[in-house]
Amino acid sequence: MRTILPPIAVIGAGFSGTMAALHLSRLMPERPVLLCEKSGAFARGLAYATGCTDHLLNVRASNMSAFPDRPDHFSRWLEECPLDRAAWTRSTPAGLFAARGLYGRYLTDLLLAALSEPGPASHLMLENDEVVDLAPAEDGFDLTLAAGRRRRVAGAILACGNLRAPRGPRSRYAVDPWDDAPLDDLRPDLPLLIVGTGLTMVDAVAALRQRRFAGPILAVSRHGLLPHVHDATVPWPAPAIPAAARPSLLALLRVLRDETRRAAVAGVDWRSVVDSLRGDSIALWRGLPLAEQRRFLRHVRAFWDVHRHRMAPPAAAIVERERAGGGLTVMRARLIAIDDQAGYARVTLRERGAAATRIVDVQRIIDASGVGRVAETDDLLLRRLMSRGLIRPDALGLGLAVTDDLALVDQRGEANRPLWTLGPLLRGTLWECTAVPDIRGQAVELARTVADRLRDVATGMGGETA
Numbered sequence: 001m002r003t004i005l006p007p008i009a010v011i012g013a014g015f016s017g018t019m020a021a022l023h024l025s026r027l028m029p030e031r032p033v034l035l036c037e038k039s040g041a042f043a044r045g046l047a048y049a050t051g052c053t054d055h056l057l058n059v060r061a062s063n064m065s066a067f068p069d070r071p072d073h074f075s076r077w078l079e080e081c082p083l084d085r086a087a088w089t090r091s092t093p094a095g096l097f098a099a100r101g102l103y104g105r106y107l108t109d110l111l112l113a114a115l116s117e118p119g120p121a122s123h124l125m126l127e128n129d130e131v132v133d134l135a136p137a138e139d140g141f142d143l144t145l146a147a148g149r150r151r152r153v154a155g156a157i158l159a160c161g162n163l164r165a166p167r168g169p170r171s172r173y174a175v176d177p178w179d180d181a182p183l184d185d186l187r188p189d190l191p192l193l194i195v196g197t198g199l200t201m202v203d204a205v206a207a208l209r210q211r212r213f214a215g216p217i218l219a220v221s222r223h224g225l226l227p228h229v230h231d232a233t234v235p236w237p238a239p240a241i242p243a244a245a246r247p248s249l250l251a252l253l254r255v256l257r258d259e260t261r262r263a264a265v266a267g268v269d270w271r272s273v274v275d276s277l278r279g280d281s282i283a284l285w286r287g288l289p290l291a292e293q294r295r296f297l298r299h300v301r302a303f304w305d306v307h308r309h310r311m312a313p314p315a316a317a318i319v320e321r322e323r324a325g326g327g328l329t330v331m332r333a334r335l336i337a338i339d340d341q342a343g344y345a346r347v348t349l350r351e352r353g354a355a356a357t358r359i360v361d362v363q364r365i366i367d368a369s370g371v372g373r374v375a376e377t378d379d380l381l382l383r384r385l386m387s388r389g390l391i392r393p394d395a396l397g398l399g400l401a402v403t404d405d406l407a408l409v410d411q412r413g414e415a416n417r418p419l420w421t422l423g424p425l426l427r428g429t430l431w432e433c434t435a436v437p438d439i440r441g442q443a444v445e446l447a448r449t450v451a452d453r454l455r456d457v458a459t460g461m462g463g464e465t466a
C-alpha cells in the first residue's frame with residue numbers, strides 16, 4: 001500500500017509559479033505538486049502570453065535563462081527553436097532580444113518536458129481554475145476553486161504575480177492594456193489616450209500599430225518620462241557603498257551620481273553603473289528606513305524605473321518613429337476628468353505647471369499607469385486571506401509581508417503556517433523582484449525551503465492511502 005501525501009499548491013502559473021512548481025516536483029518526489037492557473041494558459045503569466053511579435057523582452061536573451069545555474073539555457077533553446085527567428089527575435093548592437101511570446105513558449109516547453117518526465121516530475125498536476133480561498137485545516141489548508149470544488153493541500157505558495165491596478169479611469173471607453181478585444185473597432189480619425197508613459201505604453205503603441213490602427217495616440221503621465229533604451233554595456237564593478245550612506249536615499253543617489261561620473265571619465269556609459277548595482281540592490285533597499293523607502297517611491301521611483309527597466313532598441317525605434325511622424329504625442333499631464341459622450345470620451349488634462357486645463361476627445365482610454373498594490377487590491381483570494389488574518393500587506397502596502405525565507409506573515413506578526421510567496425508580491429520587501437533574473441534564484445531557494453519544511457511535517461504524518 002502506497003501513502004499519498006496531500007499536495008503542495010502553487011497558485012499562479014506565470015514564471016514564478018511555474019518555476020517554483022518545477023523545482024518542487026523534482027525536490028519532493030514523495031509529494032504531489034498542484035499548479036493552479038486561472039487563465040487559459042499555463043507557463044505564460046501576464047508578461048509572456050502576448051502574440052505580438054513587437055512585444056519584446058526588455059532583458060537581453062542572454063540574461064533570460066530560467067535557471068540561475070545554467071545561464072545560457074534560454075540562448076541554447078533559442079538556437080534550437082524551429083520558429084522563424086527573423087520574426088520572433090531582433091539582433092541589435094545592444095544584444096539579442098526575443099519576443100515575449102517566444103519566451104512563453106520556452107517556459108511552456110519546460111513545463112511540458114517536466115510533465116512528460118518519468119518519475120518524480122509526474123507528481124506535477126495542473127488545475128485550470130482560479131483559487132478563491134484557503135481555509136486553515138489541521139494539516140494544511142482547504143483550497144477552494146472558483147468552480148466550487150475543494151481540495152486539501154499541505155501548504156501553498158502564492159505566485160499570483162502582478163496585481164491589476166484597482167482604479168482605472170471610470171469610463172465605458174476605458175480599456176485594460178492586456179485586453180485586445182475592445183480595440184477591434186477603432187476609428188482612424190479620433191485620438192486614443194494612453195495613461196502612463198512606461199513600458200506598458202510602449203507595448204500598447206506597438207500592438208496598436210501592428211493591428212493597423214493609424215490614428216493619433218496621446219500618452220500622458222505626471223513626468224512624461226519614457227524608458228531609456230538598452231545600449232551595449234561593459235561589466236563595471238559595483239561601487240563600494242560606505243555603511244554610513246546606506247540608510248540615506250540622498251547619500252545613495254550621491255554615490256550613484258559620482259560613480260556615473262567616474263564611469264563616464266573612463267568612457268563607460270551610465271547603464272553599466274546602473275546594472276552593476278543589481279547584486280546589491282535588495283540589500284540597499286532593505287537597508288533604507290521606511291521613511292526613506294517612502295521618499296524613494298514618491299520622488300525617485302519614476303526616474304529610477306526609466307533608467308533601470310529599459311526598452312529593447314527595436315521598441316525604442318517604434319516610439320521614435322511614431323513621435324517623429326506625429327503619430328504619438330507624449331505629454332507631462334494629469335488626467336483630471338472623463339466625461340463619456342456618445343461614441344467617445346471627453347477628457348480633461350492638466351499639463352504640468354499649467355493653470356489651465358485642456359479638453360481632448362478620445363475614442364478609448366488605455367490605463368497603462370502601473371500595477372496594483374496589495375493594500376488596495378480587489379483580488380478575491382488575497383482579500384479573503386487578509387480577512388482570515390492569514391496574510392498582511394508589507395509596511396508600504398505594495399506587496400505581502402514575509403520572513404527572510406519568504407513565509408507569509410499573518411496579522412499577528414507570526415509565520416507558522418505552510419504559506420509562502422515569491423515574485424512581484426515581494427515588491428515592498430525586496431523591491432527588485434519583478435524580473436526573471438530576480439525571480440529564478442528565488443524559485444530555487446523557495447522550493448528548497450518548502451521541501452524541507454513539508455518533509456519535516458510529513459515525518460510522522462499518515463496521509464491518505466491508495
Ligand SMILES: Cc1cc2nc3c(=O)[nH]c(=O)nc-3n(C[C@H](O)[C@H](O)[C@H](O)COP(=O)(O)OP(=O)(O)OC[C@H]3O[C@@H](n4cnc5c(N)ncnc54)[C@H](O)[C@@H]3O)c2cc1C
Pocket residue numbers: 011012013014015016017018036037038039044045046047048056057058059100129130131132159160161162203381422423424434435436437
Ligand atoms: C507586460 C510585462 C512585460 C514584462 N517583460 C519582462 C521582460 O522582458 N523580462 C523580465 O525579466 N521580466 C519582465 N516582466 C516582469 C514579469 O513580471 C516577470 O518576468 C515574471 O513574468 C513574473 O511572473 P509571475 O509568475 O510572478 O507573475 P505573472 O506573470 O503576473 O503570473 C501570475 C499568474 O498567476 C495567475 N493567478 C493569479 N491569481 C490566481 C489565482 N487566485 N488562482 C489561479 N491563478 C492565479 C495569473 O493568471 C497569472 O497567470 C514583464 C512584466 C509585464 C507585466
